Amino acid sequence: MLEDGVHLVDKLFTGEKWISKGRFVVENGLISSVEEGFSQDTDVACRHHSLLVPTFLDLQIYGAHGKLLAEYPCKDSLYMLHDYCRAGNAEYFVAAVATNTWEVCCRCIDAVRDYWKSGGRGCLGLHMEGPWISIAKRGAHTIENVRE
Numbered sequence: 001m002l003e004d005g006v007h008l009v010d011k012l013f014t015g016e017k018w019i020s021k022g023r024f025v026v027e028n029g030l031i032s033s034v035e036e037g038f039s040q041d042t043d044v045a046c047r048h049h050s051l052l053v054p055t056f057l058d059l060q061i062y063g064a065h066g067k068l069l070a071e072y073p074c075k076d077s078l079y080m081l082h083d084y085c086r087a088g089n090a091e092y093f094v095a096a097v098a099t100n101t102w103e104v105c106c107r108c109i110d111a112v113r114d115y116w117k118s119g120g121r122g123c124l125g126l127h128m129e130g131p132w133i134s135i136a137k138r139g140a141h142t143i144e145n146v147r148e
Contacts, residue, residue, distance in 0.1 A: 002026045006046045008038045013053040024052070055091040060127050062096050070097045073107035075115040082122040092122050099130030099141035 004026050012022035014034060023038040024031050063069050064084030067077050078095060085093045097108045105128060112126045130138075131147040138146055 002029070002031070003047065004028065007049060007052075008046045009049040009052045011051050015054050022052075056089050057124070058085050058088075058090040058093040060096045061085065061093050062098070069095050069108055069111065070100050070104050073097075073104060073111045075111055075118055075120060078111060078115040078120055078123055082120065085122065092124050094124050094127045096127040096129065099133060099138070099145045101145060102131070105131070 007024050007026060009022045009024065010020070012019045012024065012034065019034070019036050021037050022034060023036075024034045026032065061081060061084075063071070063077065064081045067080060069077050069081070081093060081095060085091070095108070095112060097105065108126060108128075112123060115123055130141055131145050133141060133146055135143065135146050
């Protein structure tokens with residue numbers, strides 16, 4: 001997370017165009033403005049970066065490296081997920097578990113909690129596909145695990 005204040009950057013990608021020698025302002029942890037050009041002799045206290053680009057989010061990922069979270073509901077699976085996502089340039093992810101038994105759902109929740117407590121980064125939460133879904137529109141979800 002970027003600190004509040006003025007930031008100078010040698011190269012910045014806005015999502016639409018590259019800016020050389022850019023300046024941006026962070027307020028309350030969010031970028032509030034981006035400008036082209038900066039002067040090294042500014043009298044404002046600044047932080048200097050060489051490169052700034054947006055990151056990707058994976059909003060629904062079930063597992064990585066041959067381990068589905070539902071099959072291996074532990075923090076180690078989430079560390080693997082984070083490594084996998086970062087290799088694909090996604091800094092953040094939401095782990096997912098398809099409709100499953102109540103025990104598996106609870107173990108996945110505990111795995112995310114353990115991951116966060118152990119300092120795990122990048123995981124924004126857990127996406128639970130069901131078990132509260134329409135039986136008529138359940139698709140590939142197992143009927144025995146769907147709840148009203």
